[in-house]
Amino acid sequence: MRRSVFAVAATAAVLGLTVVSPAQSASGGRPTIELTASPQPVEVVGLPCLPSSLTLGMTNTGGHGVYVDAELNASGPVGLERGVVSSWLPAWDPDHTVTARVGVTAPRTAVPGDYTVTVRADRTRLTVPVRVLPLPGKKEGDNLALGEQAAASSTHGNFRLCGAVDGDRNPDNWSISTGWNDGTRSVFPDDYSVALGRSVSIGRIETYTLDSARYPAGRFGIRDFDVQVRTGGAWQTVDRVRGNIAGKVTSTFDPVIADAVRVVVHDSNDHAYSRIMELEVYSR
Numbered sequence: 001m002r003r004s005v006f007a008v009a010a011t012a013a014v015l016g017l018t019v020v021s022p023a024q025s026a027s028g029g030r031p032t033i034e035l036t037a038s039p040q041p042v043e044v045v046g047l048p049c050l051p052s053s054l055t056l057g058m059t060n061t062g063g064h065g066v067y068v069d070a071e072l073n074a075s076g077p078v079g080l081e082r083g084v085v086s087s088w089l090p091a092w093d094p095d096h097t098v099t100a101r102v103g104v105t106a107p108r109t110a111v112p113g114d115y116t117v118t119v120r121a122d123r124t125r126l127t128v129p130v131r132v133l134p135l136p137g138k139k140e141g142d143n144l145a146l147g148e149q150a151a152a153s154s155t156h157g158n159f160r161l162c163g164a165v166d167g168d169r170n171p172d173n174w175s176i177s178t179g180w181n182d183g184t185r186s187v188f189p190d191d192y193s194v195a196l197g198r199s200v201s202i203g204r205i206e207t208y209t210l211d212s213a214r215y216p217a218g219r220f221g222i223r224d225f226d227v228q229v230r231t232g233g234a235w236q237t238v239d240r241v242r243g244n245i246a247g248k249v250t251s252t253f254d255p256v257i258a259d260a261v262r263v264v265v266h267d268s269n270d271h272a273y274s275r276i277m278e279l280e281v282y283s284r
């Protein structure tokens with residue numbers, strides 16, 4: 001039974017169609033809501049700062065405008081950034097789809113497997129398959145900070161806290177917020193840290209600040225900063241960087257056992273914001 005729902009939803013996604021409940025066709029003159037979701041399945045990894053997402057589409061195919069509360073529920077260990085997506089849907093002609101992005105997460109302890117998110121709006125229902133993938137192994141040579149829990153002194157409203165541990169260090173993506181930007185303009189210091197989830201040997205930290213053709217590091221990157229590791233509950237500075245104008249700064253040091261890494265920014269080249277594209281941590 002569940003499999004058939006998956007199959008219908010997956011087929012609809014491929015065809016770009018919508019899944020409409022049978023009850024809706026009997027709704028008479030009431031506004032008709034169609035729901036879509038992509039991707040299908042939603043794939044998610046059980047790391048705290050590597051969120052996945054689904055994009056929910058809501059279309060009013062009826063003749064009257066309607067205010068819709070789409071309720072979302074997840075099965076098993078799957079978590080949702082929000083449980084309701086609300087929108088006014090005018091009776092556009094031709095039909096127009098309103099979309100909303102909803103973050104999907106899973107805890108580190110989640111059992112890999114297939115789960116679902118169900119969406120209900122008015123009398124329309126949609127079942128979205130979610131696949132929880134196994135945790136990455138993080139072997140020797142892997143980035144130990146990838147997807148781990150970030151924290152910051154502040155985060156600008158247009159950016160995401162997890163942006164600097166999301167595995168994307170392409171500065172061309174800065175405008176879609178795959179980086180961390182602090183929220184206190186012209187006030188320093190700012191700091192950004194990553195808890196690694198366990199104690200590990202660390203010998204190299206790579207700090208990528210904003211550095212693109214449009215936003216060169218010499219004008220927009222972080223300039224003066226300390227790179228720190230947490231050992232035995234205390235922060236220890238392993239590198240002091242001053243006057244930086246490069247997009248990537250590699251800090252190497254005698255390996256230490258630590259459970260977190262932090263960058264404390266004392267100034268940036270525009271003296272306004274601290275910007276980190278990606279913070280990567282390696283055993284050596």
Ligand SMILES: [Ca+2]
Pocket residue numbers: 163164165166167168169178179277278
């Ligand atoms: Ca990033």
